[in-house]
Amino acid sequence: MKKSILQSTIATAAGVLLLTGCATPTTYVDPSGSRMVANVNQINIQDFANAADTMVNSLIDNLINQGKLQSGVPSEPALLAISRITNNTSRQFDTNLLVKKIRVALLRTGRVQTTTTMNLGGPEDPLAADQQKAKEFFEDKKHTRLPDYTLSGKIIQDRTPAGDINQSAFVFQLSLSSNAGIAVWEEEKTIVKQGSAAAIGF
Amino acid sequence: MTTKLFAGIAAGTVILLQSGCSTVNTLEPAQPVAQRQMLNDKRVITDTGLYGRVRILGVNIATGPAGFLKIQVEIQNLTSSPKSFTYRIEWFDEYGMIINLPTMTAIPRSLEGKETASITAMAPTDRAKDFRIKFLDQISN
Numbered sequence: 001m002k003k004s005i006l007q008s009t010i011a012t013a014a015g016v017l018l019l020t021g022c023a024t025p026t027t028y029v030d031p032s033g034s035r036m037v038a039n040v041n042q043i044n045i046q047d048f049a050n051a052a053d054t055m056v057n058s059l060i061d062n063l064i065n066q067g068k069l070q071s072g073v074p075s076e077p078a079l080l081a082i083s084r085i086t087n088n089t090s091r092q093f094d095t096n097l098l099v100k101k102i103r104v105a106l107l108r109t110g111r112v113q114t115t116t117t118m119n120l121g122g123p124e125d126p127l128a129a130d131q132q133k134a135k136e137f138f139e140d141k142k143h144t145r146l147p148d149y150t151l152s153g154k155i156i157q158d159r160t161p162a163g164d165i166n167q168s169a170f171v172f173q174l175s176l177s178s179n180a181g182i183a184v185w186e187e188e189k190t191i192v193k194q195g196s197a198a199a200i201g202f
Numbered sequence: 203m204t205t206k207l208f209a210g211i212a213a214g215t216v217i218l219l220q221s222g223c224s225t226v227n228t229l230e231p232a233q234p235v236a237q238r239q240m241l242n243d244k245r246v247i248t249d250t251g252l253y254g255r256v257r258i259l260g261v262n263i264a265t266g267p268a269g270f271l272k273i274q275v276e277i278q279n280l281t282s283s284p285k286s287f288t289y290r291i292e293w294f295d296e297y298g299m300i301i302n303l304p305t306m307t308a309i310p311r312s313l314e315g316k317e318t319a320s321i322t323a324m325a326p327t328d329r330a331k332d333f334r335i336k337f338l339d340q341i342s343n
């Protein structure tokens with residue numbers, strides 16, 4: 001009886017050890033590298049970075065580098081507010097995965113700043129909004145600086161199955177509107193992926 | 203029966219060869235109007251296989267009115283079949299320090315057989331004075 005229990009315990013332990021040995025170990029991967037996991041039916045983190053990179057390149061090339069970006073306050077960077085970014089894909093995700101990257105990159109250009117107190121559906125930073133109101137009250141300021149530009153957009157998915165192969169096209173559309181309501185910059189980036197299952201790399 | 207089988211195999215082979223070797227025909231002005239400012243580049247080749255398939259023909263640079271650097275890298279697929287690879291661009295300030303951004307990522311690219319294409323990129327800030335481009339062969343599963 002004792003021998004049988006001992007044998008089964010050893011067998012279980014050996015099994016556990018073997019299973020642990022065969023499992024793929026968790027590794028850290030450079031998010032800007034080429035070894036990210038990609039799949040067909042969803043936007044992966046590297047796709048957001050790729051789309052944001054295209055958008056920022058286009059904004060710098062067509063607006064900032066051409067000296068066309070105008071600020072309401074001379075000698076200060078232009079003020080940007082984030083408007084509606086619609087996710088029209090089959091998956092749920094936070095659009096900040098795209099927008100935050102663009103905001104960071106634009107801030108680093110030194111030519112654009114983003115307001116956190118004037119946003120669609122309420123301030124992004126409520127405390128900053130309260131502080132702004134208090135400052136305006138105590139300093140007897142009558143006008144808050146309004147954004148010079150607003151950023152809006154849409155992310156659309158188009159799926160095309162063909163036999164064993166699936167194709168997903170993700171279309172990123174962004175527009176920058178002036179405070180006169182005119183789209184002064186627009187860009188579209190399409191990322192197309194084909195495959196049947198999750199795979200390493202692009 | 204055997205003849206028909208051989209004919210079928212031959213036709214299939216021809217179709218496979220043709221689909222695997224589609225190359226690109228191009229047309230451009232014999233005397234281009236644009237004056238390119240080409241850059242003397244330094245290349246470090248560790249993947250001779252990739253370099254033998256996808257060649258960097260040249261890099262030209264331009265600076266816009268606001269002082270942002272723009273680069274254009276001309277690349278060519280030397281083979282007769284489509285090739286996929288990724289590239290990543292790094293920017294450096296006047297002190298040689300890297301400028302990190304969340305938008306920096308390896309970008310996938312593919313070229314048809316013998317196709318020539320251009321990769322363009324804008325410096326993320328007017329402080330960016332130098333750059334480095336890394337090319338990597340497509341990672342297979």
